[in-house]
Amino acid sequence: MVSHSELKNLFCSADAVCFDVDSTVIQEEGIDELAKFCGVEDAVSEMTRRAMGGAVPFKAALTERLALIQPSREQVQRLLAEHPPHLTPGIRELVSRLQERNVQVFLISGGFRSIVEHVASKLNIPSTNVFANRLKFYFNGEYAGFDETQPTAESGGKGKVVKFLKEKFHFKKIIMVGDGATDMEACPPADAFIGFGGNVIRQQVKDNAEWYITDFIELLGALEE
Numbered sequence: 001m002v003s004h005s006e007l008k009n010l011f012c013s014a015d016a017v018c019f020d021v022d023s024t025v026i027q028e029e030g031i032d033e034l035a036k037f038c039g040v041e042d043a044v045s046e047m048t049r050r051a052m053g054g055a056v057p058f059k060a061a062l063t064e065r066l067a068l069i070q071p072s073r074e075q076v077q078r079l080l081a082e083h084p085p086h087l088t089p090g091i092r093e094l095v096s097r098l099q100e101r102n103v104q105v106f107l108i109s110g111g112f113r114s115i116v117e118h119v120a121s122k123l124n125i126p127s128t129n130v131f132a133n134r135l136k137f138y139f140n141g142e143y144a145g146f147d148e149t150q151p152t153a154e155s156g157g158k159g160k161v162v163k164f165l166k167e168k169f170h171f172k173k174i175i176m177v178g179d180g181a182t183d184m185e186a187c188p189p190a191d192a193f194i195g196f197g198g199n200v201i202r203q204q205v206k207d208n209a210e211w212y213i214t215d216f217i218e219l220l221g222a223l224e225e
Helices: 004-012 021-025 030-037 041-052 058-069 073-082 091-100 113-122 157-169 203-208 217-224
Strands: 016-019 104-112 130-133 135-137 143-146 174-178 192-196 211-213
Touching (some): 004 192, 004 211, 004 217, 016 091, 016 157, 021 030, 021 104, 021 113, 030 041, 030 058, 030 073, 030 113, 041 058, 058 143, 091 104, 091 217, 104 113, 104 157, 157 174, 192 203
Parallel strands (some): 016 104, 174 192, 192 211
Antiparallel strands (some): 135 143
């Protein structure tokens, strides 16, 4: 069991911090917003709730939800133009502060790359630091499935990304921050997990995270100490 002060020290001395995106870096669940935009909100949000609670294998839940939504390329583009995701208060300052300290910041999401790259651009995070699922479209723009080879397309995928980052960049300490079961499962190989409940509280995460926060100001404060 790691003490709270040891976790703080780990966070403050990390050379990379990985953030989940939906309900962590942004206030919404991207797939639910896409479902709402495409008129199938209720059925999809229930599936999301079950998936985030860890009750359904992630790839199965993603496949089911996308089969219901069938988003076209145009619908995804219109969603971003008309209803861009809202950054969680404090995340812009936190990412900026980490970058000032030469900490690498990554976004690891079970959501969609087109949405996550939009978020990354708002936070000055390079697209090479984004790991997310890729939607596929036919030449006419209609939905054609998703890239099932991406590690984030299945359960345990975030842990695979963290392992890849350690091997590629030889990071000594990687911290994972997120609201869901899939984020908590990434530790290990992440050296520490910080649960986030500022947008939605997942009881399983709240009960089991050794460090649980509801505001990014707490992490900013830890860096300033």
